[in-house]
Amino acid sequence: MIQLTALSGLGQVAADYDVLLCDVWGVIHNGRESYPEACAALTRFNETSGHVVLISNSPRPSSDVVAQLDQLGVPRSAWRAFVTSGDATRAELSRRAPGPAWAIGPERDAPLYEGTGVLTVKSGDQASFISVTGPYDDTTETPEDYRDRLTPAAQRGLELVCANPDRVVQRGDRLIYCAGSLADLYESLGGRVVMAGKPFGPIYDLALKEADRLLEGRLDRSRVLCVGDGVVTDVLGANRQGLDCLFVAAGIHGDQARGPDGMVDVDRAQALLAAETAHARYATLDLVW
Structure with missing residues (x-):
């Protein structure tokens, strides 16, 4: 050591x-x-x-x-x-094009998908995989807010691509949840997760x-x-x-x-x-x- x-x-x-x-x-x-x-x-x-x-x-x-x-x-x-x-996740998305992907995350993360050929949808019903950049609203939401929404997707065997493995980050004097915390939840539900970041x-x-x-x-x-x-x-x-x-x-x-x-x-x-x-x-x- x-x-x-x-x-x-x-x-x-x-x-x-x-x-x-x-x-x-x-x-x-x-x-x-x-x-x-x-x-x-x-x-x-x-x-x-x-x-x-x-x-x-x-x-x-x-x-x-x-x-x-x-x-x-x-x-x-x-x-x-x-x-x-x-940057690293875009290659994972391109391999799954055209999807469609259930894109979970705030609107500011939309540039992730540009040029990958992946179509995005707002629920898991029509998706062939899930892509998570973070909660829709990281100022108020926690991973538990997604349990009921993600459970059917895990049962269907949808793969989840996590674009940010961080669980939490500091914003000012607060800790906020990131995509990694949702990926942890999805794995606990029996879902498969792919990550390319640290x-x-x-x-x-x-x-x-x-x-x-x-x-x-x-x-x-x-x-x-x-x-x-x-x-x-x-x-x-x-x-x-x-x-x-x-x-x-x-x-x-x-x-x-x-x-x-x-x-x-x-x-x-x-x-x-x-x-x-x-x-x-x-x-x-x-x-x-």
Whole structure:
């Protein structure tokens, strides 16, 4: 087992890496505002050490999410490439075209389907599979609101494509449910689920392809560091890929790993990881230089 080391900042290990595969929501913004110190740390890495590839479980194509980053004040200098679960999921959708797909999620996620050839419907009665980007209304709904609707689909044997494996994310000072929580419910009902985002391989294939492009074909996986706050997505994804990981222990975990000195408590951080049979090389509370 890798020994977890507490860092005071990314600068302590930046020289050891050419690429950061950095999570977005919970690490560089909370859905309402960006984190200036995290953005500054990524910018400095780009300027002095290597390349930052943002790797997000957003269910929308990366090209559609860039505007959101701009609006939240994430500077373009903080990243060199961007891949999303939506990017990776589009291939799964295209393989199932024309569907139709019962598209569960808010209207803002409609760009996911553009160009895939998939027709979308609003119920499972006429669908050949289900595609979930999140609850229709993530401000009020919980997975339980979908139990009665999803049960007949599971009984019919419809496959569910989950475009965002995250179970929850932080929005401001609240945690909101994501598509992953609906996928968990569907599996509990006996349904089959397919995911391409973190921690699954397809999104890492895309991200490492971007990293190799930035490095002009000189990618060395031993010099890639994954950064994220989600144990079952970011950390387990890094573990499955055999990549080093910096666990940002605040994020969705709040103060659970905060020590009495205000710094990350290694034992508490290790407990969060061990609960999911995950491991990381480094831990910090927040991403700073």
